[in-house]
Amino acid sequence: MGGSQTLILCWALLVALSVGTVLTGASGLWLVVLVxxxxxxxxxxxxxxxxxxxxxxxxxxxxxxxxxxxxAAFGSTRLLG
Structure with a gap:
């Protein structure tokens, strides 16, 4: 796989993971957000x-x-939550 194809694949994966982060954050699954x-x-x-x-x-x-x-993020959510 070429360099540009790798970057496009990484970008698409990051978009999918970002959408997953927003959806799980909206549902309150903070451990999944951190993963x-x-x-x-x-x-x-x-x-x-x-x-x-x-x-x-x-x-x-x-x-x-x-x-x-x-x-650090997990610790702050434990302190605030």
Missing amino acids: LAVVKGWVIVDGFMALRYAPLLWRFAMLGWVGVLVV
């Missing part, structure tokens, strides 16, 4: 940023940042 956020972060890091074949340190740093944001 979808992790999947979207993974698609962005591996697809758009093309870190799939990068050194593991860079890949884990980017995916770790997504994890930090999700844990």
Whole structure:
């Protein structure tokens, strides 16, 4: 698969995941929203940023940042909810 086809596939997947995030957020399923956020972060890091074949340190740093944001969001919803 060519580079532009990969980006189009990633974009379509991100659109579908974003619609899923909105629908699950509207229904109050916050854990599912956070899981979808992790999947979207993974698609962005591996697809758009093309870190799939990068050194593991860079890949884990980017995916770790997504994890930090999700844990922070989950913690704030637990405190506020």
